[in-house]
Amino acid sequence: MLDIRLIREKPDVVREALARRKEHAPLDELIRADIRRRELLTQTEGLQAERKRVSKQVPRIKDQAERQQLIEEMRGVGDRIAELNRELVEAEEQVSRLLLEMPNLPDPQVPDGEDDSDNVLVRQSGEPRELDFEAKPHWELGEALGIINFEQGQRISGSRFYVLHGDGSRLQRALASWMLDLHRRQGYQEVTVPYMVRRETLRASAHLPDFENTMYELVGEDFWLIPTSESPLTSLHAGEILSAGDLPRQYTSYSANFRREQISAGRDVRGIKRGHQFDKVEMYHFTLPEDSEAALDRLTAHAEETCHLLGLTWRTVERCTGDLGFKNRRGYDVEVWSPGVREWLEVSSTSNVGDFQARRAQVRFKREAGARTEFAHTLNGTGLGMPRTMIAVLENYQQPDGSVVIPEALRPYMGGQQRMESG
RNA sequence: GGAGGAGUCGCAUAGUGGUCUAGUGCGGCCGCCUGCUAAGCGGUUUCGGUGGGUAACCGCCGACGAGGGUUCGAAUCCCUCCUCCUCCGCCA
Incomplete structure (x- = not known):
């Protein structure tokens, strides 16, 4: 606001x-x-x-x-x-x-542009990797390994759903645990938040009124399924007046997310890239107003580090005014290269929201006793979405025989296992 | 889902139609006093809206869980809702 x-x-x-x-x-x-x-x-x-x-x-x-x-x-x-x-x-x-x-005002530093094709490349960790054999897309790898079952997902819930089995399910769990531990070392407090929230919570995070048709509302009750844990995280301190010493606060949360994705029918239909339900680790900051610009750089670096430690090729683009999003002042997308689908996958989107959500949620602070109340600044960033990270891991670490090597960082989270094989 | 109870200033409490301009204690902050600390003494203490002022600040209005209602006048009476507590029922 x-x-x-x-x-x-x-x-x-x-x-x-x-x-x-x-x-x-x-x-x-x-x-x-x-x-x-x-x-x-x-x-x-x-x-x-x-x-x-x-x-x-x-x-x-x-x-x-x-x-x-x-x-x-x-x-x-x-x-x-x-x-x-x-x-x-x-x-x-x-x-x-x-x-x-009213949408948020863009930061003066944000580049002008119409859509994501005008976003500006700011960092890249190397060139897209080509494998020395023909790379398979993750849906082929996943089915052959018996770790992603699309048919069962459709049987249970319909199109755009899938079931993870065995090593696939364990890989996702390992990714989540590893990321949460990494973020904890980066200064975040881990929280588990409700997946069903009231209308007011979505209004506070600025997901309502503008994105109403992208969310699921429960019939007969004031409950909505969260499209991202950013929404409950925003309201963690709603209505509170913090002291300056309470800031910054950094939270990280692993949650399921629910999106109607009705616009994209026909796009990204194969595989697990875009579903109605997906898991993700989120990072969220509450900062002093003068610190939010630096916090955005830190937050973005945390997302990049996650990609880096997984051994993935990544790049970061700054979103232009046309792709910035309703509530954001400034933000970046972090993308990883995946050789099976042959594209840069957006695995993280980081944003400095300024005081836009804090005004709606009434998250305030005082610099000292008796001082005026001021609004905190908030920032959010994906600590990587699970499906897209899974795609990148499967496709980048695939071997000519169809097996997939487990990235070193994740092995301690999979009982030391080094490889996923069929059978 | 049913029955009962509670929700007042950071915390604890007082207040059952006008004297409430919401009192008192604790805590916090400022000052005094004081070898240090503690105690003591004095002062201060919420949030929002709006108008004025360069500003420090000042005026007015509103807020006693939220929203309605009754009244010339509501913390106080009535209705609805929310949250918490106790018990009963149901349930993973």
Whole structure:
């Protein structure tokens, strides 16, 4: 959420920043609604002050007629207040609705662009690796090894579901455990969060109202399945006023995630790249406002390190204004090369959200006792999504005989096992 | 799912229609006193909105779990919801 005062006082600055995005932003409508709201507020408060003052005198007045007279008058004032208040509530609802629809302002350093083809390469760890035999895609490897069963997934839940068996299931568990331990060493606190959250939690993380049709809502109750643990992590400190010493806070969380992915029918249909349910390790930071820029670099480095330690070829692109995303100020995508599908797979997306989510979730802090409250900054980054990391591991570590060597980092998490073989 | 109880300032509590401008204790902060510490003394202490001011700050309005209602006037009365506690039922 943007600061309404900034919009009120510097509308042109806001307008210019928003123009760099492709997002719809009801700026003028919001400014008009804000003016109307404040006019109604001034009138209402004036009458409330009068009623308060007079009502306090009522019990002191002994003359019955005079007392009755005042009560009558205040009844009229009360009616008028109620009337104005109805209009005021309406205006307030309009302001907050429009405010929730306003996307975040991009950081001035973010490159301009239309879509992901305009993203800017900032780092790369080597060239895409070619195998000296014909690389198989992961769906062939997975089926031959008996570790990914697509037919069973479809039987149980329909298209875009699969079942992991044996070493496949263990590999995913090893990846998650290894990543969580790595992030713990990088200063994160591990948390396990609810997968079902209330509407308010999704509003706080800015997944609502704009991404409503990409999420699953449970019938008859105010529960939604999380599209990412970023949402519950945002609300970990919702409504709290922290002290400056509490920041920064770094959390990491392993969770399942649920997405409708309805737009992408026909795209990425083969394999496990894009499903309605997938696991992922998430990293999340709460920082002081002046520290969030450096935290984004650190967070991105943590994602890169994860790829690096798995022995994968990776690169990092900075997202342009057109690919930045509704709630973000600035962000990067970390991608790994996978020779079977022959593409760069986005395994992590890191973002500095600034105070955008903190305003919605009311995550505040004080620099010292008695100081003003300020909004914290939040950042989020994928500590790598499981399916895409699995794809990259299977396809990069495959052998001519169809077996897959287990990356060294993961072996301690698989009982020392070095290789996955069929049978 | 059913029955009962609770929710007031950071914590603990007082407050059952106007004297609440929400009191008191603890804690925190500032100062005084004091070999040091502790104790003692004095002061201070929430959040939001809005208007004024360069600012420090000041005025007004709102907030006693949330939202409605009754009333000239609500922490206090009524309704709905949320959370927690106790018990019963059901359940992995």
